[in-house]
Amino acid sequence: MSTYVAVEFQQLPHGSGLALPAYQSSEAAGMDLLAAVPADAPMTLAPGHYGMIPTGLIIALPLNYEAQVRPRSGLAAKFGVTVLNSPGTIDADYRGEINVLLINHGSAPFTIRRGERIAQMVIAPVVQAQMVAAAGPLSATARGAGGFGSTGR
Numbered sequence: 001m002s003t004y005v006a007v008e009f010q011q012l013p014h015g016s017g018l019a020l021p022a023y024q025s026s027e028a029a030g031m032d033l034l035a036a037v038p039a040d041a042p043m044t045l046a047p048g049h050y051g052m053i054p055t056g057l058i059i060a061l062p063l064n065y066e067a068q069v070r071p072r073s074g075l076a077a078k079f080g081v082t083v084l085n086s087p088g089t090i091d092a093d094y095r096g097e098i099n100v101l102l103i104n105h106g107s108a109p110f111t112i113r114r115g116e117r118i119a120q121m122v123i124a125p126v127v128q129a130q131m132v133a134a135a136g137p138l139s140a141t142a143r144g145a146g147g148f149g150s151t152g153r
Contacts, residue, residue: 066123083101
């Protein structure tokens with residue numbers, strides 16, 4: 001069973017006419033974000049380069065929620081294009097435009113056109129931690145201080 005939360009939004013003038021973020025299936029976790037680049041000026045990312053792609057969208061998340069900007073698996077699998085700061089976090093108190101930082105890890109230039117699905121946005125609840133100083137040593141575990149790769153390949 002899905003849970004719904006109301007997220008207020010505004011579309012900026014350069015996002016006018018674009019579809020709103022939408023789930024592509026009834027069980028999808030993420031809504032697709034669209035590129036709000038000018039129709040007559042697509043953006044091209046050369047291999048190894050990154051760029052900030054506007055969405056033309058501002059949102060007002062409810063208290064205790066965040067939005068995560070994540071890669072679209074199809075862009076990554078087919079073209080090597082992904083979200084550089086994945087997942088990007090949009091805090092509940094942010095009121096600026098949602099931009100997507102894409103990087104081209106592929107071997108060919110990648111052109112981003114107006115209205116293209118460039119990332120997905122997941123709305124999630126937030127739990128803030130309260131750091132509490134331990135009165136003594138922390139509890140022991142089998143892993144201990146084993147870091148990167150310590151539990152297997």
